[in-house]
Amino acid sequence: MNVSEAVETRRSIRAFLPDPVPEEVLRRVFVKAARAPSGGNLQPWHVWLLSGAGMARFRAMMAPRIARGLTDAPEYAVYPDRLWEPYRSRRFAVGEAMYARLGIPRGDRAARLRWFARNYDFFGAPAGMFLFVDRGMGAPQWSDLGGYLQTAMLLLREEGLDSCPQEAWYLQHATVSAFLDAPPELMLFCGMAIGRRDPEAAVNGLQAPRAPAEEWLRTVFE
Ligand SMILES: Cc1cc2nc3c(=O)[nH]c(=O)nc-3n(C[C@H](O)[C@H](O)[C@H](O)COP(=O)(O)O)c2cc1C
Numbered sequence: 001m002n003v004s005e006a007v008e009t010r011r012s013i014r015a016f017l018p019d020p021v022p023e024e025v026l027r028r029v030f031v032k033a034a035r036a037p038s039g040g041n042l043q044p045w046h047v048w049l050l051s052g053a054g055m056a057r058f059r060a061m062m063a064p065r066i067a068r069g070l071t072d073a074p075e076y077a078v079y080p081d082r083l084w085e086p087y088r089s090r091r092f093a094v095g096e097a098m099y100a101r102l103g104i105p106r107g108d109r110a111a112r113l114r115w116f117a118r119n120y121d122f123f124g125a126p127a128g129m130f131l132f133v134d135r136g137m138g139a140p141q142w143s144d145l146g147g148y149l150q151t152a153m154l155l156l157r158e159e160g161l162d163s164c165p166q167e168a169w170y171l172q173h174a175t176v177s178a179f180l181d182a183p184p185e186l187m188l189f190c191g192m193a194i195g196r197r198d199p200e201a202a203v204n205g206l207q208a209p210r211a212p213a214e215e216w217l218r219t220v221f222e
Contacts, residue, residue: 006157011208013162013193014098014118015201016125021194023051025159026127033152038144045148046132048180055128059121061179062172066120069113071171075187078167086215094208101202119168125193130169130176132186145189152192162197166190 001009026049038044050058083091096106104111122128129152133145153163169176173188182188197204 001158003154006154010153010157010163011204011206012164013195013197014123014164014203015198016123016162016193016195017198018124018126019196021051021127021161021196023049025161026051026129026194029155029159029161030129030152032155033148036144036147036151038147039140042137042141042144044133044137044141044144046134046182046186048130048132048182049127050129051127055122055126058128058179062120062175065172065175066117069117072174074170075173076170078170086211090211094206097208098203098206101206103202116168119166119191120172122166122191122193123164125164125195127194129192129194130180131189131192132182133189135185135187142189149190149192156194160196161194164193166192 030047030049034043034045079087079091099106099112099115102115104115118124131145131149133141149165153165156163167190169188169191176182176188176191177184177186
């Protein structure tokens with residue numbers, strides 16, 4: 001697989017086959033992803049991998065929380081307040097396209113919330129990852145985390161694996177940190193579901209649109 005194929009075939013996968021991901025593959029990918037660049041070579045990522053019995057213990061801890069609808073007070077805002085155009089419409093469009101594939105109507109708030117809570121089961125994936133950053137770090141280091149994430153997601157494609165990055169964990173950060181015994185100076189940025197895509201699942205047919213380049217690309221070539 002070349003880089004373009006990895007980029008083109010990566011998409012956020014939200015239904016997985018139960019096949020386990022070999023632990024050495026997980027380790028290989030997330031260690032190799034640290035070749036991602038970072039400003040000043042700070043390498044500000046702190047990564048936890050979950051699989052096998054560790055994942056089973058984590059699921060057993062989470063399940064009753066999810067059943068009761070419990071969340072933690074968020075530590076960071078995923079989006080700015082009152083998102084503006086064109087971002088607002090882009091977010092709305094991908095959400096509607098996803099719920100249409102799931103057959104969940106707009107007005108069915110309970111069903112949407114139930115679906116959202118599937119984030120906290122890693123959408124049924126056999127493996128998962130949590131990505132933390134030192135609380136003292138700022139926007140440039142958070143952007144380094146993005147480079148790390150995408151490098152890992154492309155390497156997963158090379159291994160025949162799929163993923164979904166998940167900010168949804170921002171509402172479970174204290175619970176996740178306590179389970180992992182993460183030091184208090186680290187803050188949870190996101191999680192990631194990892195496994196093989198279920199090709200039968202309608203939700204995985206979603207190809208999130210991209211804005212035409214004219215909306216965001218300017219050139220100074222002459
Ligand atoms: C940092 C980050 C966090 C995300 N968090 C979630 C999430 O919590 N739940 C989810 O279903 N998708 C999540 N996504 C997936 C985005 O919705 C998705 O990347 C976007 O709609 C584009 O679709 P694509 O990844 O299939 O190309 C996240 C993506 C990123 C990069």
